[in-house]
Amino acid sequence: MLFFSYFKELVGKEVTVELKNDLAIRGTLHSVDQYLNIKLENTRVVDQVKYPHMLSVRNCFIRGSVVRYVQLPPDGVDIEILHDATRREARGS
């Protein structure tokens, strides 16, 4: 649940989701769920020349399992809070 909580804190911020098929989508994080499925708004594909498939798409739902990376704003959440939450989570499981 750690990363689910983390992403909920990031709702409204700009992120870039890189998929396992190398497609990268930049957009505003609208919502996330326990599977880390992501809904993005105001999306633009990063390399629009190479991937013209989604030129007209502005909002999308991304299945969590197809995500490779999410590039995050560095000022999103305090790093110390992340460290503390990780120690608590890692101990429990």
Added chain:
Amino acid sequence: MASTGEEDSAVKEPLDLIRLSLDERIYVKLRADRELRGKLHAYDQHLNMILGDVEEVTTTVEIDDETYEEIVRTSKRQIPFLFVRGDGVILVSPPLRTS
């Protein structure tokens, strides 16, 4: 079975080894011939991770049409703050002294 409720910092299972590397730089080998080096800020039991100041190295092997020799190429990328989904992770380690 002596659980007192206090934080147990003993290393019992593989995930505890990763806990030792929190806030330290680590090396991560991923699927699709990728490697990451960065500072570990968070992880969970799926090996989902958040890394800071990341360098990603992607390795490709081209085969020359005529000579059939293998040309190994690497490309690098810097990403300031990155979430990595755990199902792509192969291994996690302290950084290797290669450079």
